[in-house]
Amino acid sequence: MEIHVRYEGDDDPEKCSARKLARFDLTELHQSARPVPPGIVLNPFAEQALSPADTDDVLIALDCSWETAESEAFQLRGTHRALPFLVAANPVNYGQPFQLNTVEAFAGALCILGEREQAEQLLSKFRWGHTFLELNAEPLSRYAACEDSTAIVSVQQDYLESED
Numbered sequence: 001m002e003i004h005v006r007y008e009g010d011d012d013p014e015k016c017s018a019r020k021l022a023r024f025d026l027t028e029l030h031q032s033a034r035p036v037p038p039g040i041v042l043n044p045f046a047e048q049a050l051s052p053a054d055t056d057d058v059l060i061a062l063d064c065s066w067e068t069a070e071s072e073a074f075q076l077r078g079t080h081r082a083l084p085f086l087v088a089a090n091p092v093n094y095g096q097p098f099q100l101n102t103v104e105a106f107a108g109a110l111c112i113l114g115e116r117e118q119a120e121q122l123l124s125k126f127r128w129g130h131t132f133l134e135l136n137a138e139p140l141s142r143y144a145a146c147e148d149s150t151a152i153v154s155v156q157q158d159y160l161e162s163e164d
């Protein structure tokens with residue numbers, strides 16, 4: 001699957017997971033929206049959850065600081081999808097649901113879309129990468145077995161309830 005990043009560059013470059021992926025040639029960084037090809041845009045504000053029914057082979061994230069990640073920032077061509085309940089494993093947001101960094105968002109999406117090997121390849125560049133798969137092992141395998149986004153939302157409900 002092709003992996004693209006609309007790179008805003010307003011986050012700490014030392015901790016930026018997208019920059020690290022680009023250093024290993026695992027993604028392409030785009031400084032503006034125009035050259036980003038259309039595809040599945042990972043957008044936490046999207047109305048519909050990502051599911052195996054999404055078949056595009058281009059995956060896009062917006063790498064910016066969470067402070068500037070407002071809905072207007074996600075003006076990118078394609079099918080916008082939110083990721084269901086998954087927990088961050090990166091040292092900045094460890095344990096936080098939904099607020100994944102860019103490599104975690106790609107990895108979660110790839111697992112849901114049946115591209116587990118590529119998810120592992122991206123995460124292998126991060127010391128804590130495997131922890132993301134361990135923390136989310138059960139939801140990821142349940143999401144990957146769902147037919148569509150309605151089923152994903154219903155599985156997600158189990159995790160939201162156990163958070164309360």
Ligand SMILES: C[S@@+](CC[C@H](N)C(=O)[O-])C[C@H]1O[C@@H](n2cnc3c(N)ncnc32)[C@H](O)[C@@H]1O
Binds near residue numbers: 060065098
């Ligand atoms: C806000 S940026 C923060 C990136 C961070 N600076 C880093 O070093 O990776 C994370 C991006 O991952 C994707 N993402 C994170 N959590 C998501 C979710 N729950 N649903 C959809 N996309 C998500 C979005 O594209 C989002 O803009």
